Amino acid sequence: MDPSAAKRSLLDIIDARKNELVALCSDLIKIPSENPPGKVDEIVAFISRFLAKNGIESRIVGPSPAYPSIVAGIGKGRALLFNGHCDVVPAGDRARWDFDPYGGDVTSTTIRGRGTSDMKCGLGAALFAMSLFAQERIPLKGRLGIHIVPDEETGGAHGTKWLIENGYADDAFACIVAEPTGSDTCEVGQKGQVRIHVAAEGKAAHGSIGNYVGENAIMKIVALLGRIEELRSMTGEYSESQAQVLIDSKRIAQEKLDRPQVGDVIDHVTVNPGIIKGGTKINMVPDLCEADIDVRVPIGLSTRQVVSRFEELLRQLNLNSVRYSVECSEANYTEVSEPLVRTIVDNAEAVWHHRVVPAYQWASSDARYYRLKGVPTLQYGPANTPGIHSYNEDVDIEDVVNAAKIYAATICDLLVGI
Numbered sequence: 087m088d089p090s091a092a093k094r095s096l097l098d099i100i101d102a103r104k105n106e107l108v109a110l111c112s113d114l115i116k117i118p119s120e121n122p123p124g125k126v127d128e129i130v131a132f133i134s135r136f137l138a139k140n141g142i143e144s145r146i147v148g149p150s151p152a153y154p155s156i157v158a159g160i161g162k163g164r165a166l167l168f169n170g171h172c173d174v175v176p177a178g179d180r181a182r183w184d185f186d187p188y189g190g191d192v193t194s195t196t197i198r199g200r201g202t203s204d205m206k207c208g209l210g211a212a213l214f215a216m217s218l219f220a221q222e223r224i225p226l227k228g229r230l231g232i233h234i235v236p237d238e239e240t241g242g243a244h245g246t247k248w249l250i251e252n253g254y255a256d257d258a259f260a261c262i263v264a265e266p267t268g269s270d271t272c273e274v275g276q277k278g279q280v281r282i283h284v285a286a287e288g289k290a291a292h293g294s295i296g297n298y299v300g301e302n303a304i305m306k307i308v309a310l311l312g313r314i315e316e317l318r319s320m321t322g323e324y325s326e327s328q329a330q331v332l333i334d335s336k337r338i339a340q341e342k343l344d345r346p347q348v349g350d351v352i353d354h355v356t357v358n359p360g361i362i363k364g365g366t367k368i369n370m371v372p373d374l375c376e377a378d379i380d381v382r383v384p385i386g387l388s389t390r391q392v393v394s395r396f397e398e399l400l401r402q403l404n405l406n407s408v409r410y411s412v413e414c415s416e417a418n419y420t421e422v423s424e425p426l427v428r429t430i431v432d433n434a435e436a437v438w439h440h441r442v443v444p445a446y447q448w449a450s451s452d453a454r455y456y457r458l459k460g461v462p463t464l465q466y467g468p469a470n471t472p473g474i475h476s477y478n479e480d481v482d483i484e485d486v487v488n489a490a491k492i493y494a495a496t497i498c499d500l501l502v503g504i
């Protein structure tokens with residue numbers, strides 16, 4: 087089949103049947119799947135039924151029944167994968183919502199509720215696009231697959247990470263994660279992370295004589311935290327092919343976050359001491375103090391380099407007795423020259439009639455697991471940013487319909503024809 091003929095007819099079908107797509111998204115919103123606690127059985131059952139009804143084979147897999155992922159697909163051979171998480175962050179204080187977060191409300195221009203932008207409507211658009219290829223029996227030269235995962239909002243270890251470690255992405259040549267990006271940008275890289283846990287020991291004594299006979303564990307951690315921001319001077323090194331993406335990413339961060347110098351968040355290390363614990367009583371010299379520090383690492387800098395600098399800081403401060411442990415995940419990116427990136431950008435620009443810019447993000451998501459496995463991966467999905475992880479979350483219907491069109495068109499380009 088000619089990919090451009092298939093594309094034209096699918097885009098017409100999506101226009102004609104967009105109410106079905108909106109109804110699917112609304113149904114997904116009506117099934118709460120807050121994480122924590124992370125119970126997703128009902129939404130997993132709903133999606134499994136949708137897949138079965140559309141003749142798409144699916145299986146439920148995972149490390150335990152508490153973490154069911156759906157792997158589904160049509161066709162054979164090397165796979166173009168979609169990925170979407172079906173958990174949402176809790177709605178929080180209901181009084182702060184102007185509508186029921188789980189009502190699945192549809193207005194003339196928006197779908198409203200928890201998970202509309204992050205990311206049940208992106209997931210709905212991917213499922214809907216996929217169902218059309220099954221219904222229309224469009225011949226594919228490879229496999230069109232999807233991973234629907236449960237625990238992205240708490241780190242993804244039991245969802246996407248588990249799927250990749252267990253071989254479910256071994257046949258993938260590309261992956262599209264339907265996370266919210268908004269229509270004018272697609273995500274092609276993310277920062278890495280070093281989570282540092284430090285524990286300082288001291289010598290207990292009465293507080294009144296502590297300066298002479300004790301050893302204050304809190305003051306050791308305070309000394310360290312007083313200089314930890316020195317790590318922020320570390321920056322990434324970028325290749326020529328990444329230079330334009332870097333410029334665009336810094337501009338986008340500057341526009342979105344609107345604070346002095348905030349564009350630097352893309353190519354600099356950031357440091358956030360998030361937890362500190364120490365001491366028992368005001369008149370006792372504390373003999374233990376612990377802290378957790380979240381360090382984000384830009385593309386072009388390894389976590390090893392950051393850990394070395396941290397160790398150097400401990401030496402300079404004579405804090406050799408401070409114990410520490412680190413959990414590292416590397417920054418990751420997909421080259422913009424990859425066919426996947428060009429195809430999404432071209433189709434998105436054709437559907438929207440505006441520029442779509444590949445960019446790096448300051449946060450991270452499940453996309454990293456595919457990239458670290460070597461699968462070219464990008465994120466593109468409908469979004470109204472203000473409600474994400476906040477109140478009054480919604481998404482524009484036009485954004486959802488266009489996402490379905492862009493996904494369908496991309497599948498045509500990458501999987502239809504000789």
Ligand SMILES: [Zn+2]
Binds near residue numbers: 171204205238265266
């Ligand atoms: Zn998300």
